[in-house]
Amino acid sequence: MDEARLRALTPGVLAVLVRRGADFAAAEDAVQDALVEAVRTWPTEPPRDPRGWLITVAWRRFVDAARADAARRRREDRVDEEPPPGPSPTTDDTLQLYFLCAHPSLTPSSAVALTLRAVGGLTTRQIAGAYLVPEPTMAQRISRAKRTVSAARFDSPGDVSTVLRTLYLVFNEGYSGDVDLAAEAIRLTRQLASTIDHPEVAGLLALMLLHHARRPARTTDDGSLVPLAEQDRTRWDTSMIAEGIGILQTALARDRLGEFQAQAAIAALHADAFTAEETDWVQIVEWYDELAALTDSPVVRLNRAVALGEADGPHAGLAALAELDDSLPRHTAVAAYFHERAGDLTTAARLYAKAAQQAPTLAERNHLTRQAARLNSAL
Structure with a gap:
């Protein structure tokens, strides 16, 4: 059973039921019933048209539920006729x-x-x-x-x-x-x-492409996290980066800045640097200022503190960090990084260990634990 294929088919099947008049909750219930039936029968009886099969079964489940519910009897006229068999539309x-x-x-x-x-x-x-x-x-x-x-x-x-x-x-x-x-x-x-001719749609597409282009370098073969500064940039998808930057430049030229365009501009500056040392952190801080004005997000302010620390030194980063809520995700990890940069290895090791306990994923937890161990071994 190909679960990825089922996941890909599900939204379209749900959309068909809604378009035919099923209310959202009932349609979702019917689609879930159809998926359960698919898991049960497809391994031995795979359909020639999986999408059409799911639509047919889900529609029957909806019709049965509608008929069984006395409060919905007035809808029976429009759900009573099942669509004729045959391949489903590919829309x-x-x-x-x-x-x-x-x-x-x-x-x-x-x-x-x-x-x-x-x-x-x-x-x-x-x-x-x-x-x-x-x-x-x-x-x-x-x-x-x-x-x-x-x-x-x-x-x-x-x-x-x-x-x-x-x-x-x-x-x-x-x-x-x-x-x-x-x-x-x-x-x-x-x-x-x-x-849709909308600069923020283009901004989001550019942002996704620029982030996705770095995906092959984000982890090692064993799944360990590789920080941006340590990534092998030869593994970045340069054609995807070029496409993302081209889309972004066209959007920015319309002078209708939005948060996704600003985020994409930051991602483009990272992608444009051949090495981590060549990153234009001053421009990145300026873009974070634009982004903060658009969103007033504490996460944006945290990321701005990171950029400021890279541009003006670790003490500037720590000062900016001190103005933020220390319960923010990644706050402790960022503080550990800047304390290490400032030469306070004891505090950095302690904060890396604390950040590891707060990490939302196993990969991040392992990475932060290794950072703490590295510093402890050097003390």
């Missing part, structure tokens, strides 16, 4: 489903969470991690969102900014390696860029 409804999930009746955070769950295929735990909230909190948020959209008509799409946030979160989840959705997020963003 990709996935992007439209992203827009439907970004419905005006939902708050942006709920729309993103619902889309990640229903379209991206992420678990509630993964979405909670992306939002830095407890899993039960995210489960309640998703449940409320599903109830809201089940009572809403999907007759108008949500705004572009919510869809972009969704796509970026999907990309980041895929880039982490836990769920490989990065390529799918890039594909959908390309599709969105081809249909």
Whole structure:
């Protein structure tokens, strides 16, 4: 059973059911039933048209549920006739489903969470991690969102900014390696860029390409994390970098700066340096100033502190860090790095060990643990 293929087919199947008139929650339930049936039967009876099979089975499950629910009897006329057999249409409804999930009746955070769950295929735990909230909190948020959209008509799409946030979160989840959705997020963003003339769509696509181009160098063969400064830059995908920079330059020329264009500009400056020592940190600080003005995000201010420390020295970085909440993710690791740069190895080793305990992934935890051990062995 090819689980990756099932994951890729699921959004389109869900979109078809919604387009035919099924409410969102009922459609998702029906699709999940169809997936369970696929896992059970496909190993011995693989269908010739997997997408069509899933649509047919999911639609039957929805019809059966609609008939069984007395409160939905008024809808039976429009769900009673099953579409004729045959190959299913090849239209990709996935992007439209992203827009439907970004419905005006939902708050942006709920729309993103619902889309990640229903379209991206992420678990509630993964979405909670992306939002830095407890899993039960995210489960309640998703449940409320599903109830809201089940009572809403999907007759108008949500705004572009919510869809972009969704796509970026999907990309980041895929880039982490836990769920490989990065390529799918890039594909959908390309599709969105081809249909919407919007500089922030181009900015997001450029940002994804510039980050994805560095992916082969981010880890060693055994899965160990390689920091940006230590990456083998000959392994970066130069054609993807060139494409990303070209898209970004066209977007910036329109003089409608947004947060994704600013982030892409920072990524482009990293990608443009042949060595870590050649990185233009002064320009990066300036772009973080632009980004902070657009978002007022504490994570952006943390990243600006990193850039400032690289541009003006570790003491400048520590001073900027002292102004931020020390509970921010990566705050302790950044402090450890700058203390090491400043020559305070004892404090750096202690902070690396503390940061390892806070690390959200095994790869980060192992990397920070090695940093602490390296310094302790030198004391």
